[in-house]
Amino acid sequence: MTSQTAPTGNTPSSDQILRAPKVLLHDHLDGGLRPATVVELARANGYSALPDTDPDKLGLWFREAADSGSLERYLETFSHTVGVMQSRDALVRVARECAEDLAADGVVYAEVRYAPEQHLEGGLSLEEVVEAVNEGFREGERAALADGRRVRIGALLTAMRHAARSLEIAELAERHRDSGVVGFDIAGAEAGYPPTRHLDAFEFLKRANNHFTIHAGEAFGLPSIWQALQWCGADRLGHGVRIIDDITVHEDGTVELGRLASYVRDKRVPLELCPSSNLQTGAAASYAEHPIGLLRRLHFRATVNTDNRLMSHTSMSREFEHLVDAFGYTLDDLQWFTVNGMKSAFIPFDERLAMINDVIKPGYAALKSEWLFKQAAPTSGSSPFGG
Numbered sequence: 001m002t003s004q005t006a007p008t009g010n011t012p013s014s015d016q017i018l019r020a021p022k023v024l025l026h027d028h029l030d031g032g033l034r035p036a037t038v039v040e041l042a043r044a045n046g047y048s049a050l051p052d053t054d055p056d057k058l059g060l061w062f063r064e065a066a067d068s069g070s071l072e073r074y075l076e077t078f079s080h081t082v083g084v085m086q087s088r089d090a091l092v093r094v095a096r097e098c099a100e101d102l103a104a105d106g107v108v109y110a111e112v113r114y115a116p117e118q119h120l121e122g123g124l125s126l127e128e129v130v131e132a133v134n135e136g137f138r139e140g141e142r143a144a145l146a147d148g149r150r151v152r153i154g155a156l157l158t159a160m161r162h163a164a165r166s167l168e169i170a171e172l173a174e175r176h177r178d179s180g181v182v183g184f185d186i187a188g189a190e191a192g193y194p195p196t197r198h199l200d201a202f203e204f205l206k207r208a209n210n211h212f213t214i215h216a217g218e219a220f221g222l223p224s225i226w227q228a229l230q231w232c233g234a235d236r237l238g239h240g241v242r243i244i245d246d247i248t249v250h251e252d253g254t255v256e257l258g259r260l261a262s263y264v265r266d267k268r269v270p271l272e273l274c275p276s277s278n279l280q281t282g283a284a285a286s287y288a289e290h291p292i293g294l295l296r297r298l299h300f301r302a303t304v305n306t307d308n309r310l311m312s313h314t315s316m317s318r319e320f321e322h323l324v325d326a327f328g329y330t331l332d333d334l335q336w337f338t339v340n341g342m343k344s345a346f347i348p349f350d351e352r353l354a355m356i357n358d359v360i361k362p363g364y365a366a367l368k369s370e371w372l373f374k375q376a377a378p379t380s381g382s383s384p385f386g387g
């Protein structure tokens with residue numbers, strides 16, 4: 001009689017990656033629209049500046065235009081998505097579809113960010129923008145549930161780092177913290193706009209015991225990360241990938257961490273890593289060379305994220321697939337990234353723990369045990385949550 005032992009180090013299939021419960025901490029609402037929705041909203045709202053009105057061609061345009069090797073040029077593509085997100089109906093729709101798309105991708109918890117100050121051109125107030133997006137998220141969660149998929153979305157309010165509204169946006173986040181907004185962020189071009197320009201916003205949030213992340217260490221290096229942590233007091237780093245500049249790998253394989261890299265690892269500072277986005281803005285040359293490989297080996301609190309699903313033509317499943325291809329990651333690795341994400345979320349501790357113990361770990365356990373039942377496995381992979 002032959003016997004089969006548990007597979008170790010085996011590669012998860014695409015179908016398993018899709019069905020795996022996933023956590024997403026860094027995703028921009030205005031970077032994740034469906035191309036067809038951009039076209040329809042532009043038509044409905046008289047926005048005539050789109051580079052193409054065919055959804056497929058427009059999707060490709062976003063991807064190629066964002067593939068510029070520079071963060072500044074990457075950010076220029078957002079004028080079109082922000083341009084069609086200026087009415088209450090548009091915001092509700094985009095948020096609803098975001099929740100539905102994440103749920104369809106097997107995401108169980110997501111924090112989705114956007115900059116309310118960029119959605120006022122149609123006459124909405126900051127409050128109305130937040131209310132519309134929250135409504136859309138709730139609608140999307142309900143629609144997903146009706147389809148047998150569970151997803152929970154929290155909003156992060158972003159202030160643009162080149163502008164001067166960060167304190168106002170921080171106050172807005174504080175007012176809505178019990179109604180769908182779980183934290184704050186700053187985004188936009190990094191070089192020339194240090195996070196310390198927004199100290200008053202961060203001080204306000206700290207006094208209020210609120211949470212915030214800062215885009216830092218993406219296009220600009222260690223000084224930006226150092227300021228975000230030691231001057232501003234960020235709970236997490238948006239990207240933070242340049243922390244690699246403070247890590248030396250010697251020829252004999254030994255690794256030396258500088259003071260800042262040691263601090264980030266010792267304090268378990270979450271890194272919101274976004275591999276595909278980094279390839280487009282030039283922060284990494286290829287998936288195989290992306291610092292996430294080393295950061296995972298060194299046990300930094302690394303998380304995997306999409307950043308902008310439209311511009312990077314990606315999803316959480318695609319990000320995981322790229323990493324599985326590049327580094328040979330197993331379901332255990334994917335679970336590790338997912339648990340890291342959940343531990344680093346801005347919702348209360350008991351809820352994070354329950355998500356880890358009651359949703360994430362059982363989900364991965366079910367996937368990891370599938371090899372035991374191979375001969376009974378269905379041949380179709382229609383619903384990611386069926387069976």
Ligand SMILES: O=c1[nH]cnc2c1ncn2[C@H]1C[C@H](O)[C@@H](CO)O1
Nearest residue numbers: 028030078113114115158187188215
């Ligand atoms: O990766 C990014 N780095 C800095 N800023 C970004 C990134 N992705 C999107 N943004 C900007 C453009 C959006 O309009 C804004 C709010 O989501 O945040």
Ligand SMILES: [Zn+2]
Nearest residue numbers: 028215238307
């Ligand atoms: Zn981002």
